[in-house]
Amino acid sequence: MSGTCWSGKNDCSNGYYCPPNVGYFSQYCLECRFDMPSNAKCKCNNTLQPSCKECNGDKCEDCIQNYYINGDKCEKCSDNCYYCDSSTECTLCDGGYYLENGSCKKCISPCESCISATECIQCPSDYYLSADNKCLSCSKDMPRGSRCVCRYTMQEGCAQCYNNDCQTCAKNYILVNQACKPTCTKQNDCLEGQYCDDNKYRSGQCYGCMDNCQKCIRADYCSLCNEGYYTAEDGTCKPCNNDMPSRSECHCAGKLIANCSRCSTTGCFRCIHDQATVKGQCLYNECTIDTQCISGEYCQSHTNIFNQCTKCDKSCETCTEQSNKCTKCFSGNYLTEKHGCAKLSENCLLAHPTGRCLKCASGFYINAQNNCSQLSQNCLQANMRGSCLVCENSYFITAQNTCQYCSKSMPIGSSCQCGNTKKTNCAQCDNNTCRTCIKGYSSINGDCKKDPCRDDAECKPNEFCPTSDPDATRFCRKCDKTCSTCRSDAKACTACESGKFLFQTKCETCKTGQPMDVSCQCGSKTIKNCIKCVGDACQMCADGMFLQDGKCISCSKLKLGEACAFQGKIVDNCKEYDSNQCSVCVNGAMAVNGVCKVCSENQELSGCSNKSVGKTVGIVVAVLVIIMLSIGVGIFVVKKVKKNKKNIEGLVSGEVTQGQALKIRASSPQMRDQSEHNY
Structure with missing residues (x-):
């Protein structure tokens, strides 16, 4: 066991350490390792050894990173040293530094990783590693084949990056799907000893031909070997000698001479199989079989004494019996079912006689149409x-x-x-x-x-950390299938999946008879007293509840025209239910044989009629009150008018002074109008 520790107490086993900054709550001890914290202390036979990763009794034998063993203690290496043998003898430096005479020196900016002051091996983003191992800024003028660092990727020919993608390419490159592709339009764009990619518009980069090859059109086939070499069946260049296959063409004095085993600056001077040299060529005086003829010819039988070598059809590299019956085609072609030669599809190296591609050039794959597409x-x-x-x-x-x-x-x-x-x-x-x-x-x-987990926070939402397990088996495990989240144990649920409710750390199915006031998980929402969900919404409530605005409300608040759930059924206008029948109805309804009848639709019911009479009397009283109030208002208005009229008459007869008249007019619009009329 690893043991436990807390503030002021260390019960770790030998070979384990207490995590730094441990509080008052106990934690499991961790195994001493090379990458453990520098301020950690490994327990060695009940002795705490700082920065130690391996003990022998109470002595330290090996130290963590950035430290070395000095006697039986760990001492710190020099600055920026990752691994050392002594304080003055570093053997491996931290990133961004290189080793020189046992000490670490910083790489020259902007180099991120180097092996010497002048040799960088890794550049930062927006830089490329030059041929002389220096980090230079990516630009349109950088050499062909340079690879710019674009965050986490290396982009050939990229002059400007954005994250992992390229935005602008260098010269002789084009941008295709945020990557730069080198271009060449013809073979002559490349130097001798190089070739332009078959798919000129995909890549077109000039690549070096194979050894002893003077001209090539692709990586695996040489079209012209150096002087004194011939192109073998596998497309490579081999030296001309007497053991080479018949019909092989040796490069001699700027020409290809079939069956020549030795050549000079003027031509062939020795042939294979005792053939004679005639004007620098190797010829049989006569032929009996095709192999006695040079490449591109076949032995044609005659009735006369000598058989002659005859040229094959121009589409064939080799043939037999008849000039147009090919046995081998020139490069870039394939042998058809009728022994003719046809051109290979683009980027195809080998094809079935039906034309179906069997092998693509490098950088391509065979697609569903049996053609070659770019990888x-x-x-x-x-x-x-x-x-x-x-x-x-x-x-x-x-x-x-x-x-x-x-x-x-x-x-x-x-x-x-x-x-x-x-x-x-x-x-x-x-x-x-x-x-x-x-x-x-x-x-x-x-x-x-995988590193051992320390608590549930390091696991996914539907996983937990078995903190009581040892390091070797302490990995995040799945919660029980009924839980959406759990804690410390697979079945200790903290949240449930849709259609279930959490009850005493367990997830139960939402259904009739579930405990009151528990919340059912409906999609992303939790709804109290719901027993059936559809997505995020509640479809049915528990007994004694009804659904209103997506929530389950007590039936005591039910109103006329609404229904409540009782014993798994939906009952209209019922507030209380007992013995399989309604015992209390809402206002405006009456229980008849356990069923709530609406009074407005059942006037003949005695209980409902009393309610109707009371309602009618109330209406009549209200009407009488309104009539009496109207009569009182009318009498008041009549008296007011008569009084005003008397004042006007006094004004006309001169009994009222002008000042009084003005006050009367100001107080009554009717009197003002009447007095103006009299005047």
Whole structure:
């Protein structure tokens, strides 16, 4: 067991350490490792050894990174040293530094990783590594074949990047799907000893021909070998000698001479199979079989004494019996079912007699139409749908079946191509070995192994961390299928899937008879007292509840025309239900044989009629009150008018003074109008 520790108490087992800054709550001790924190102390036979990763009794035998063993104690290496033998003898530097005379020196900016002051091996984004191992800014004038660092990818011919994609290309490159493709329009664009890619508009980059080849049209076939060499059946260049196959053409004095085993600056001077040299050519005086003729000819039988070599049809490289019956075609062609020669489809190297392509040129794959299509960037092999199967070294296959540069940010479960093998969760590799893993994984014996989890927060929402397990088995595990989230145990649910409710850390199905006031999970919402959901909405409430505005409300608040749920049934206008019948109805309804009848539709019911009479009396009283109020208002108005009229008459007769008249007019619009009329 690893043991536990907390503030002021260390019960770790030997070979384990207490995590730094531990609080008052106990934590499990962790195994002493090379990459553990520098301020951690490994327990060695009940003695705490700082920065130690391996003990022997109470003595330290090996230290963590950036430290070295001095006697039985760990001492810090010099600055920027990752691994050292002493304080003055560093053997491996941190990133961005190089080793010189046992100490670490910073790489010259803008180099990110170097092996000496003048030799950079990795550049930052927007820079490329030059032929003399320096980091130079990506530009339109950078040399052909230069690869610009675009964040996590290397983009050939890219002058300006945006994240992993290219925005602008260098000279003699074109932008295709955010990547730069070099172009050449004809073979003459390349130097002698180089060839232009078959698909001129896809790539067109000039590549070097194979050894001893003077001219070639693709990587695996030489069309003209150097002097003293011939093109073999496999397309390579081999030296001319007496053991070479019959009909082989040796490059002599600027010419191709069949069956010549030795040549000089003026031509062939020795032939194979005892053929005679005639004017620098190798010829039989007569032929009996086709192999005695030079390439492009066949032995034609005659009735006379000598058989003669006759030229094949111009479409054939070799033929037999008849001039147009080919046995081999020139490069770029294939042998048809009728023994003729036809041109291969674009980027196809080998075809079936029916014309179906069997092998594509490098950088292409056979598609569903049996033709050759271009592979996606950094892909080496794809299926007939174009989905990448094998990426270039240090690339991984994405969910979209394309290749992306391996990094610490790539998705969990991704497999990085490391040499001839794939390494899952590897961010950086060297040949077949993984050096750096993605977050949450560590490199052990060249493979990435998942780090033990420490708590539930390090797991996915539907997973938990078994904190009581030892490091070797303490990995995130799936919650019970009924839980959407859980804690510490598979069945200790903290949230449920749709259609279930959480009850004492368990998820139960929402249904009739469930405990009151529990909340059912309806999609992304939780609805109290709901027993049936459709998506995010409640479709049916628990007994004694009715659905209103998406919520379950108590039946005590039910109104006329609404229905409530009782014993799994929906009952209209009922507020209380007992013994399979309604006992209390809403206002405006009456219980008849356990069923609520609406009074307005059942006037003959005695209980409903009393309610109707009371309602009618109330209406009559209200009408009488209104009539009496109207009469009172009328009497008041009549009296007011008579009084005003008397004042007007006084004004006319002179009994009222002018000042009084003005006050009367101001107080009454009717009097003002009347007085004006009298005047």
